Amino acid sequence: MQNWNLLFRRTHLYLGLLLIPWMLVYALSTVVFNHRESFRVGHQTDPLWRPLWEKEVTFQVPSDPAGLRAAVKSLLDENGLKGAFFARRQGERLNINVQNFWHPRRVTYDFTTKKLRAEGRPFAATEVLTRLHERTGYRQGGPLNNLWAFFVDLFSVATLAWIATGLYLWWKLSATRTWGWLAIGGGVATILTLVTTL
């Protein structure tokens, strides 16, 4: 029994220490999301995207999604733009978002004028935080992108593990049971009231 207790304590502790950077990111970025109006002040007159360059390019787009993705990757590589990206054709326009925590790029190709245009965003610490918060998934491939997605999974599973081991450790402290039940009951009652009235 002592071994289980120690195992749960150490799992709870070491997972927490490992994931401190992600806990910080999710906490601080949520301040930005939850108080968005406060963070908009000062940015209202700034353009969101600023032109970087424009060039004439002849670009053939395959109709299938895999072919489109491969062609866009080549196009980005040729123009020195590396990183995870999403591409979508809308009529005579191809929109490509190149992800990067610090310097995301928006690239558009106009099939009528054959112009390829790249734009960047001015640096804003709050945007770096929200990009870190919002980045998920294994779609992009590549070891580093997959490592980030793995840490997102690890953080989610760790949160469930903190809850499970935390409940176990609370139950072992018999002197705290009454207040613990009140805390759990208060949280459950609050969320039930909210979800039925929102």
Place this chain on the structure above:
Amino acid sequence: MNPTPAKLIRRTHMYLALFLTPWMVIYALSGLVLNHQETVRGWYGGKFNDFEKIEERPYAAAFSADADARMIGGQVLADLGLAGAFNVQGTPNQPKLVITRNAAFTAHRVTYFRTENRLLIEKLALNAPMTVNRLHFRHGYEQPFIPAKIWGFMVDLAIVGLLFWIVSGIWMWWEIKPARTTGAIFVLIGFGAFSLLLATI
């Protein structure tokens, strides 16, 4: 007897976590859904985020010339018995206003065809992954409804909880001398991996 500062920190760490357990469960489950969106969408055969038509009905209401889109949206929802947090797309001068009523479990989309005096009412198909995502994405104090504002406060409390768990967790780790070395290794791995990813992707 007054508790010692050490005991106070430990108990606050624990009771805050016990209180916030439902929110942490939502954020954890939603994190998994978002990180595996294609797989989860596949479970629902592509109908993951679809609105289903509930009804169409005539709606004859007279709005003053200075009525803004939010005021019109709020009145339409109140007349349908759907009052609560919502967003509106469109302007009062346009022939069509799209009102999205965001409840906890699902959402209604009401399209108001002003020139035709007609409403189209649709509802988001209910499913567990979308519900946890909707609760995860809900934040802020902009909506003028008390439950929505309390939810915004709970999000702030979750932020305080996360920051307090970090600080108190580091303090509690340092108090356990046999755990210092192993703990330091985990801290270094975490910061090392995070720094690498922050600098490269």
